[in-house]
Amino acid sequence: AQTVTQSQPEMSVQEAETVTLSCTYDTSENNYYLFWYKQPPSRQMILVIRQEAYKQQNATENRFSVNFQKAAKSFSLKISDSQLGDTAMYFCAFMKPQGDDKIIFGKGTRLHILP
Amino acid sequence: GAVVSQHPSRVICKSGTSVKIECRSLDFQATTMFWYRQFPKQSLMLMATSNEGSKATYEQGVEKDKFLINHASLTLSTLTVTSAHPEDSSFYICSARDPTDDGYTFGSGTRLTVV
Numbered sequence: 001a002q003t004v005t006q007s008q009p010e011m012s013v014q015e016a017e018t019v020t021l022s023c024t025y026d027t028s029e030n031n032y033y034l035f036w037y038k039q040p041p042s043r044q045m046i047l048v049i050r051q052e053a054y055k056q057q058n059a060t061e062n063r064f065s066v067n068f069q070k071a072a073k074s075f076s077l078k079i080s081d082s083q084l085g086d087t088a089m090y091f092c093a094f095m096k097p098q099g100d101d102k103i104i105f106g107k108g109t110r111l112h113i114l115p
Numbered sequence: 116g117a118v119v120s121q122h123p124s125r126v127i128c129k130s131g132t133s134v135k136i137e138c139r140s141l142d143f144q145a146t147t148m149f150w151y152r153q154f155p156k157q158s159l160m161l162m163a164t165s166n167e168g169s170k171a172t173y174e175q176g177v178e179k180d181k182f183l184i185n186h187a188s189l190t191l192s193t194l195t196v197t198s199a200h201p202e203d204s205s206f207y208i209c210s211a212r213d214p215t216d217d218g219y220t221f222g223s224g225t226r227l228t229v230v
Contacts, residue, residue, distance in 0.1 A: 033217065043206060045159075045221035091158060097217055100164060100172075101147055103210070107158045 002027045004094050004106035012112040013082055020067075021077045021109050023092030029053075034068065035093040035103065036077045038086075048090070051075065079111075087113045117143050119211045121222025128199055128229055136194045136225045138209030144189035145211035150182075153206045153224075165192045199229040 003026045013019040025034070036048040051059045051068050058066050063080045079086055092106040118141040128134045138148055147166055151159040163173045163184050171184035181203075183195040192211075196203055209222040 035219075043153075043208075043224050045208065045210075047219070095219075101212060102149060102161055102164055103219060104161070105158045110156075 002029070002032075002094050002096065002104050004092050004104055006092050006106035006109050008109045009107070010110040010112070012114055014114050015082060015084060017082055018078060018080050019082055019111065021079075021090055021092075021111065023075045023077070023106060025073050025075065025092070025094050027073070027094065027096070029096050031097065033095045033097060034066075034075045035095070036064070036066070036075075037091045037093060037105075038088045039091065039108075040085075040088040045091075049077065082113045084113050084115060087111060117141075117211075117213055117218055117220040119145075119209065119220045119222045121209050121225060123225060124223060125226045126228070128227070130200055130229055131198055133195055133197045134199060134227060136196075136207055136209070136227075138192045138194070138211065138222050140190045140211040140213075140220070143211075143213045143215070145192075146189065146214050147212045148186060148192040149210040149212075149219075150184060150192075150194050151208045151210065153208060155206075159208060162194075196227065199227070201229045203227065204229045 005024045032053045034051045038046045038048050049061050065078045067076045089108045091108045093103045095103045120139045122137050150162045153159050162177045163171045165171045165184050165186040167186045186192040208224045
């Protein structure tokens with residue numbers, strides 16, 4: 001069974017700084033998707049970034065980028081020039097396509113951006 | 116972008132009664148929908164996978180008879196909590212998969228309080 005591990009329960013950084021959230025996963029699959037989701041206080045789940053395992057290039061979305069290390073099964077999220085609105089829970093997630101298609105979430109990292 | 120509407124956002128019901136939560140994909144056909152439960156400050160726990168026109172697949176430990184799931188159309192899935200008890204109080208979130216791009220969109224969640 002696939003597992004997703006986020007080893008940082010909580011982090012705090014100053015506004016405008018760069019922060020990296022860690023995520024490791026365990027799978028025997030070769031083809032899969034990895035995600036980072038943001039859950040602000042409103043509790044709406046928002047997709048931050050998605051990475052297909054077959055792509056070697058790391059995904060980026062504006063200030064958000066990932067460091068995908070397939071062999072190490074690591075998928076960290078870097079937030080550059082952090083903003084107060086980035087304060088939220090961040091969940092790393094895994095999905096195996098063309099199978100049960102269900103998303104498996106890590107336990108989350110609570111990120112506080114300090115003014 | 117894809118939108119998933121979830122209603123109600125909040126509901127309070129008396130112990131022993133049933134409550135229905137709806138999840139609709141507004142601008143795409145969702146062949147698969149997922150129901151999650153989230154306890155305070157915890158991650159999303161998958162309860163069941165709902166496929167249009169067939170029976171839902173429940174995760175281990177989830178009571179099928181208590182959490183009834185119906186996916187009668189490609190745009191609507193419902194979760195009915197039957198004979199609710201205070202321990203069923205939680206935040207319930209649905210997610211719908213768009214098969215055209217493997218995208219997953221989440222509803223805004225339902226906070227259920229059983230008194």
